[in-house]
Amino acid sequence: MGVTGLLPALKSIQEASHLEKYRGKTLAIDTYAWLHKAIYGCAMEIVLEKPTRAYLNYMSRRLDMLAHYGITPYMVLDGDYLPTKANTEKEREERRREYKRLGLEALRANKRSEAYNHFNKACDITPQIAKSVIEELKSRNIQYVVAPYEADAQMVYLEKHGIVQGIISEDSDLLIFGCQRLITKLDDSGSCIEVRRDKFKECRESAIGLFSDEQLKLMAIVSGCDYTKGIPNVGMQRAINLVSRYSTIGRLLQAVRYEGKLKVPVEFETEYYRAITAFNHQVVFDPRTQKPVHLNPLSPEDDVLEVERYAGKMHHDELHRKIAIGELDPITKLPLSGREAFSVPPSIASKEQVTTKTQARTIDALLQVKSKPVVRSASEPMARKSAIRTIDHFMSVQSSTVKRRKLLFGSQDSASETSTYFSRSTASALTEDTRSAFSEQDSSDYNITDPDEDEKPVLAAYATQKQSTRVPLREVTNQVSQKLGAKNVGGHILDRNSLSSFKYNGK
Template identity: 35%
Template structure:
């Protein structure tokens, strides 16, 4: 994503900054960069298409940062990516292949019982879809937060907005994770790696090109040469020639100060390692970074980021499709307003919406900032399927059909997570049940010690009987009569054998009901002893009288 190793190479020009620096200004946001970061916390739920609110944590992530900007009196302007540019097709295909491979690998790890490894791999397998972006668009629209869907690349749209004045809809800074903004010659201040508290790293291209005494030095570079260096290092539109990285690209451009001479030198040095069509693809990549199609909200139509050069003007409209095909004004406006899927050109009204989810309302930014960002809390693992929101039922969809469904109460899990259960979770297959057990990282020993009863109702019986210990997990409501009967038998045993209980054992029990029974039994035993003693003395007396009577 972006130019290979560019930000690391530009480290001498990076300055620490806090977002409050832009209070009272308009700041652009690369929406997909935040969506990708937010999706890491629920990557498994998204990849497995689990139902429930857990997989919408990426929306909580996004809205928390929107509220952070609003708290600091910043006006957010959210920009979404649109359709794919033709010259980016190879990159998108490769990314899709890697995501699929990572998903397959994560599923293998999950089935093998390694949930931690599976979670990390799922983060590399998750993909942000236009439908997910539209879910965020609905929230932004309900809160009157300004947004626009770019016809193609959001970076180009952000670079265009940076050239406008505030009253024309322009922005003073951009928050992004994509270094492509530098290749687009974005004049605004660019903030990378912004954390949840508003701290980030800032780079200003104008300072980079005019800095004195910094290494690497760009004093003899202009915007076109800087863009050419970025393309040589490798970008989304064109992979680099083998052996050419950002440092080598910088050395070549700073040595020749001419992109055509750089290409000639590469052809001579690399020979067959350099593809035959590389010079043509290189020039087209330069044209995309300089003249990409963007949406003009004032004119309600598409136009180029910068005016076309005479060489490009000589081409037919069809020959400029590598910049992004031109669109009718009505279609471009519908895409920009978030009403049409930019990939399929279908209206979102005809696409099934997510179920069982209530969009997160932003409300007061101060109120949300006082909360401890539940979406980012380390106590909430990304494997949690049960949510704090009230949902009737949650289902995990498995690939196996026809397998008998299994029902179980997740009371133990809820107790471990201190969540209030609202209903049961329904699982559809034995494979899914195994996945769920992996998704809830609770030890088997702890789960065995917990109480398990039907309908989630526990029978409260004290576990303080030293004579007969019983497993509470085996007690269910249907056996209540048997439990009472067994308890009465135990009490009878206690009453009959209480005389043989030592003082130490009585003190170890420390049970009030048992102490009462002790005292009661002790009184009965004393009465019985007295009675036996009196009977014995009377018998002796009667025997003496009988002896004298016979005499």
């Protein structure tokens, strides 16, 4: 965009500035220049037609910065394609289509970084994106206008008639259109570069300060701009030298052709008149009268049909008014809707999801839910097996009644010794009958366990308890021997067969 090499040629008159300098002023903003930076963070979503508000957030931050420094923004958006730039726009569209294809191929190959670079070059600012920005501007009560064609001519018109006092843009074409104060290279801290038209005469790099407005346009056309590719092998410095020596287009072309060092395309003269018409008479919108006008009034010598062919066509006033306020698409002239009009903002969507998940259930809904047995898998963490055990459960796994009695009431040697689990008042209140009754209870009858608790440890403990209450075999044998000895002493002789009728009475 712009005239290549123009700003470096004006380096000596570039002044470092800051937004604080423009406090209280109204500045025209090249909105599309900001949008080209804003879509850098969401190019993939835009090319793939996915909803995003990243570019709107970028615009909001920029507008907040202007408000912080007390600057009133006047946002200007591009409109329809200018007939003079038909070839340029066609080439740009073909490049964007090719980059989109390369981006999709890289994405399928899982090369996301490469795909993102291609999508950045394939991304285009559409009227639908502009409409979303317009809705944001309306919500903030910020002035805006959609130009009939290019924003450059529209912003220069606003400055020329005192509606704004400067222009913020990255496009050097504005200086060729006649911009008097260009504010460029603006960063997030408010620092910028100011280039003023009245300081051109102080330029020390070249004779550009001596050029008239028409000679500046000739210089831009010869070196190449958006309206023409210029003369091959002619850069900015060489174009300045040619214009400085020959002044007019006729003399310049005659000298170049005579020297024979440069080859002038056959169609260059036609391109020159097309470009000079677009620079001088492009159609713009007057917000005061709500009507379309030319950037500079036509002279009697100007061909109206030629001007319309190169500088844009004038439609009826109402159509231009609806385009200017964003109701109609400036290209198709059909009703326009924003790109994000049917997408839910991420912040709202997230709140709805949280609300749905945490919605309280009524009692009736809870009563309708039938309880189902919980089935645990064998791979559950062992932590689930460590449920809190009750005192009865703890007592049920003890090996004997004696051990349980020791834990509850102390050792057998001292009846007054009680477990530290009970307080003194509770221990004193327990009578011997109560203690015996309590000790004789099988605590497993009152065991309260977790439904998930495995019953195997309980059964194993119960089996151990039963085995511990049996009398050892040696003790039984000793008692039998004592019985037999007693019978023998009494004169009764017992044979082996009589032992089968012997019954142990436990004494």
